[in-house]
Amino acid sequence: MPPIDVDGERGNLLAVCYRMLGTVADAEDAVQETYVRWLRLSEEDRAAIRNPGAWLTRVAGRVCLDMLGSARARRERYVGEWLPEPVPEDSPVAASVPVDPADRVALDDSVSLALLVVLESLTPAERVAFVLHDVFGVPFDEIAATLGRSSAAVRRLALHARRRVQERRAGDASRAEHDAVARAFAAATTTGDLDALVSVLDPGVVLRSDGGGRASAALRPVASADRVARFLLGLPRLEPDAVLHAVQTPDGLGFLATLRDEPSAHFTLRVRDGRITDVYIMRNPDKLTQWS
CATH class of the missing domain: 3.10.450.50 (Nuclear Transport Factor 2; Chain: A,)
Incomplete structure (x- = not known):
């Protein structure tokens, strides 16, 4: 079985899942489910995974996609307005692996409440595609495996999400x-x-x-x-x-x-x-x- 830094990967997965789900508790649940699925694999299957970190990220995206689908029904029963959870700049969920910032959302901005509110207006698939590609730089082919769609379809999802984000946030103050x-x-x-x-x-x-x-x-x-x-x-x-x-x-x-x-x-x-x-x-x- 290839070695895996559980603690290191957990931090990255929390960062990904928080941006997808909007609360720390939901992100922690998604990460826990991701590791459960890893542990359910046989020794042979785990040994065959060349990049455990990429596998965990892909599975976490799938878990978040499922959770986003059920979240809207839960929020219909929520008392009053539902808002994403605000976090300090030094919160563990604000951390992330470094990515090329060109044409991508700045990582500190990607945990802003204003952006998370905009992401709530996207479909679950759009949100997953946007977060994985525009924030974390995951290639479209890998996201396609997560969403069960073609790479071209995922590219369109991310493009639509990016336009929505840019339109809703145009003119925001420095x-x-x-x-x-x-x-x-x-x-x-x-x-x-x-x-x-x-x-x-x-x-x-x-x-x-x-x-x-x-x-x-x-x-x-x-x-x-x-x-x-x-x-x-x-x-x-x-x-x-x-x-x-x-x-x-x-x-x-x-x-x-x-x-x-x-x-x-x-x-x-x-x-x-x-x-x-x-x-x-x-x-x-x-x-x-x-x-x-």
Whole structure:
């Protein structure tokens, strides 16, 4: 049987599966199932695999494809809005094997919440093709074996997904502009200045919060600058002892609210043309474990 660095491959597989599935817990489940399938092979079959890492990645992609197919049915029963899980820049799932960055999504950007939200709009096959090829540089022929389609068909899937991502993310602010707007947002929020807060929000801003039935959150999106501003300024009344911290995220400057030194909410902002167009608030404690 060829040698395999289980720990090393596990880190790479977690990175792949998180980008496909959007939560750390689901990624861990997918990696576990991948290793179960490896262990189910006979000694002879494992010995015949020349590149165990590539085999594991291909199987992980298949596992994620199956999980994505059932995820939509599960989310229909989810309490309120479902959002991908935000992670710190130094989270283990943000790590990856190095790839040629030319014409591919930057690896730090590939774990941004804004991108993961866009990936949720893709079909499962498009998402698998995009993540494996555009983020991790897996050849189309290998992805074709994962998806059970021709290489040409997989190329079309990745191309369509790439266009959707580019269209949805066109005009997003640079890191410097994002962080400047985020600081103005924090100043207005912490001082309770309604006018100042409205001024940094786009008129069509949408706020989404995910409590998962585990924590209080808006069950539906909140839209318009005035409504979003009033919603945000009302949050301190829910947890008056919470402390807000600025944190660096793959999306740029974000904010983490803690209560008795435990994370209670995470705020991610999307900025375009100098104003905030989207506010994502994670309240589900199951999706805040990376911030403990």
